[in-house]
Amino acid sequence: MSILNVENLTHGFGDRAIFNDVSFRLLKGEHIGLVGANGEGKSTFMNIITGKLMPDEGKIEWAKNVRVGYLDQHTVLEKGMTIRDVLSSAFSFLFEMEAEMNAICDKMGDATEAELDQYMEDLGTIQDLLTMHDFYMIDSKVEEVARALGLADIGLDKDVTDLSGGQRTKVLLAKLLLEKPDILLLDEPTNYLDAVHIEWLKRYLIDYENAFILISHDIPFLNSVINLIYHMDNQSLERYVGDYDKFQEVYAMKKSQLAAAYNKQQKEIADLKDFVARNKARVATRNMAMSRQKKLDKMDVIELAAEKPKPEFRFKEARTPGRYIFQSENLVIGYKEPLSSPLNLEMERGQKIALIGANGIGKSTLLKSILGLIPSLSGSVTQGDYLSIGYFEQEMNQNITTACIEEIWQEFPSYTQYEVRSALAKCGLTTKHIESKVKVLSGGEQAKVRLCKLINRETNILLLDEPTNHLDVDAKAELKRALREYKGSILLVCHEPDFYEDLATDVWDCTKWTTKVI
Helix, strand or coil: CEEEEEEEEEEEECCEEEEEEEEEEEECCCEEEEECCCCCCHHHHHHHHCCCCCCCEEEEEECCCCCEEEECCCCCCCCCCEHHHHHHHHHHHHHHHHHHHHHHHHHHHHCCHHHHHHHHHHHHHHHHHHHHCCHHHHHHHHHHHHHHCCCCCCCCCCEHHHCCHHHHHHHHHHHHHHHCCCEEEEECCCCCCCHHHHHHHHHHHHCCCCEEEEECCCHHHHHHHCCEEEEEECCEEEEEECCHHHHHHHHHHHHHHHHHHHHHHHHHHHHHHHHHHHHCCCCCCHHHHHHHHHHHHHCCCCCCCCCCCCCCCCCCECCCCCCEEEEEEEEECECCCECECCECCEEECCCEEEEECCCCCCHHHHHHHHHCCCCCCEEEEEECCCCCEEEECCCCCCCCCCEHHHHHHHHCCCCCHHHHHHHHHHCCCCHHHHHCEHHHCCHHHHHHHHHHHHHCCCECEEEEECCCCCCCHHHHHHHHHHHHHCCCEEEEECCCHHHHCCCCCEEEEHHHCECCCC
């Protein structure tokens, strides 16, 4: 049974085409991975099928009475709402039914006998629906899912705007799972999630009976939960049966076959053109030349898609620092409340350290405390000598209104326009991206703009807070290669073992010193 039909979808932003005559069909129980490079339109596709964005052309048709749940990577939570409020809002349609039931009860005192019979019938229907949807067990359901995703330990009465990026993602995910939609749409759900909760989500999706569409650049996670791949590339959408590894195998074969057919046809075209040029002027061979020209005119010419620019990350290195990068003495990190026991840490020149552990225990706070961006609650941090620090924050400021080219120019005012464009192009951004405003770019493209700032500044210590979030497979592989080649020191917060395991010289498990229970 078809849940969603998309026919002849065409869409673009300004002169930048995203989709051209794309069709898509979702069947009951399908577990789909939606993949493609940064900026190919995966999130745009989700926004179109959920009605948040109107396409330029095409038809989007959902089956009747289908309830859709969408985890959007850019969802904003309102100030003043607690975690409990957000989770309970998953049942808003049931609270509306309860309000309707109470309104009926208020009318019953003044009703005629005929009206009373109708009211009793309506009450019975609503009561049955409330019971069927476990309305009287909402509190226990909220607490059960909150415990599973580690939200109960944060405190269900905490204001959602005070949460970290990972905690907000967990809240939205918990709300979605409580809604029990007929189809789940998940846009990079593992961003900001730690290993324990990625594992929990993996088990949940493996056992999920309904259909879902998942956007993710976390390949091990993707492989474990999906059975179909839709590949978004060059304004088209292609279907592949199997996991991501199987897709790559078939896609590589198709590319190779197309390239062979293209080369064969180009040779044939060259031979035909050569024959026509040599024989069209001679009376004896003119008819043969015209025949070959007709063949040329009717030929369906194979076109190869333009190769996507691959990012090239090369970090500029500053002079060698002193022996110690930093040393802490009885350092207690946190904001109003402590997030750690007193820490006596030290990092030496040349170390590449991965900080791991659950969200909310203070990994990002530790980076900011080392940098002096936030004061410690007690104790001290001493930075080493001759440090040239590069810092990659977990989240980008969403209030930026500049274009990419201006963003880099502000950072490097001595660069020529050619140097700015060249620096952005090396990070895998095209001319259209470079001239676009930063805020209209995808999460992965925004990350590449921020990496562009980082790699063009001379550093000898990099502090990186979840740098792989939003990056596509090629960019992630290139970043890993560049970090392995980097001669300086690295302090890295990361939740992807595949990324840090053979890069880091040391792994610090932050759960050993946190005072927070997550």
